[in-house]
Amino acid sequence: MDYPDNLKIAVMIPCWNEEQTLGSVIEAFRQELPTARIIVFDNNSSDRSVEIAQEHKAEIFHEPRQGKGFVIETMFNTIDADVFVMADGDDTYPAENVHQLIEPVLKQRCDMAVGARLANHTDNSFRDLHVFGNRLVRFCINKIMGADLKDIMSGYRVFNRQIVGTLPVISSGFEIETEMTIQTLYYQRKIIEIDVPYRARPEGSESKLNTFRDGFRVLWKIFSLYRSLKPLTCFGGIGGGLLVISLLVGFLPVRDYFVNPDHYVEHVPSAILAAGLMMLSFLFSFTGLLLHVINHRFRELHNVIIRMRK
Ligand SMILES: Nc1nc2c(ncn2[C@@H]2O[C@H](COP(=O)(O)OP(=O)(O)OP(=O)(O)O)[C@@H](O)[C@H]2O)c(=O)[nH]1
Ligand SMILES: [Mg+2]
Missing domain, CATH: 1.10.287 (Helix Hairpins)
Incomplete structure (x- = not known):
């Protein structure tokens, strides 16, 4: 897909110990978006993630405060672009679908396009409890905010400049995606979901998500935002x-x-x-x-x- 020459696209990859997959994620996005800045947000990785990002000529930002939420706050505070792509470093989201997510944002049909995973995932890419947790979160948010979203916690998102400049994000950990979704709905910004296939992490690559701790934090986040916003x-x-x-x-x-x-x-x-x-x-x-x-x-x-x- 061709984009205007002066369009600034930034691909932002939160990364904490993703040496196994980071290289292929960077290359996949570079192939799809050759003119985009590819930026890895390292969060105290103790493996070879930073070296791999350097080898693949990605820009690297270091965030000392541990947590995906802090990383996203830093992304939003420091990066200047017209289109912001956010994708995980674990190679579970397909880079080739990025154009489908960028298109509605560029055409101003939405402020945030989300790669929705639930409709099309391979069997082992979602643990059963995660599927249940996702459904529970989706039910709560759709009910509270009067929305009809399919995947609240997807880490594959494209934002326009305006939403990045206006969204308050104060979560520190994995509840950040839930917060971004709720705040976008609260400020009556438009979200479009695009179905994307979701693949499992490769053998040996470790999830950073702790089902119970992070699940509880997400539910607490929903409750506290409900209390403050409604x-x-x-x-x-x-x-x-x-x-x-x-x-x-x-x-x-x-x-x-x-x-x-x-x-x-x-x-x-x-x-x-x-x-x-x-x-x-x-x-x-x-x-x-x-x-x-x-x-x-x-x-x-x-x-x-x-x-x-x-
Ligand atoms: N910078 C930074 N990145 C993080 C942190 N925790 C997770 N990530 C990154 O965020 C992305 C998503 O983390 P995952 O562990 O894959 O979480 P998930 O996709 O919700 O869970 P799975 O379905 O198990 O893969 C990955 O690229 C991680 O490296 C963190 O504390 N700091
Ligand atoms: Mg993942």
């Missing part, structure tokens, strides 16, 4: 639940009041509990409302800052 639904939902419980608990004391001729309330403990729950319910709902208003003002500010940078 406070009215989150705190309002808890407040609504507490209100229903308080009404149920308070039913008998209220009935006592109306049924007993002297208005004597026999269910005193229930009355106290119901009153407490109702106050708590108002507290949660009010907190949600307050944070919602603050968020609204921040979004206005975000919008104006983006316009001022043009």
Whole structure:
């Protein structure tokens, strides 16, 4: 595929001990995008990754803070390009599909194109638990953000300049892809998914993903972003639940009041509990409302800052 001569494309490869596959990933992208900058973001690799990147004439950036999220933060902060391609160094994503991802970004049909893996993967490239985790994350995010995405955690993405300049990314580890997806949806930027085949890591190459630790971090990230970005639904939902419980608990004391001729309330403990729950319910709902208003003002500010940078 031909791109305009002055188009700056950067291929960014996060890398932590990928000596086995890094060379072929660099060469594959160089073959597809001969004019692009190919940049390896090394993160304290203890194997030959850095030498291999040098041998294959890739640019190398070193990130001392360990974690894929830190690496992506540094990528976004330091690299200047019109089109940003991000792909893993483990040779699991096919470089030949990169044009399908670049095309919608260049044609301004989306801000972020994601290589969606779930539709087309070889049997051993996904451990069963990972498939379950991916489905759970996808379900939560689609529900919370009202989206219809297939693969939230793919590491194969193409971004335009604008989204790279505006996305807040503060995750340190593997929850970074989840964060990028949620933030893109929150700021109402467009994501397009393109099905790409996904292959297994070759024999001997080790995954850096820890199923339980990273799975928990991803779920915690979803919860904390839900709390911060959708406070009215989150705190309002808890407040609504507490209100229903308080009404149920308070039913008998209220009935006592109306049924007993002297208005004597026999269910005193229930009355106290119901009153407490109702106050708590108002507290949660009010907190949600307050944070919602603050968020609204921040979004206005975000919008104006983006316009001022043009
Ligand atoms: N720079 C840097 N890169 C990392 C770090 N952790 C993982 N990576 C890179 O991020 C990419 C994805 O890591 P993987 O271990 O393949 O994670 P995954 O693709 O989600 O998991 P698998 O399905 O098991 O391959 C690879 O290129 C890794 O080298 C890190 O702490 N720092
Ligand atoms: Mg991988």
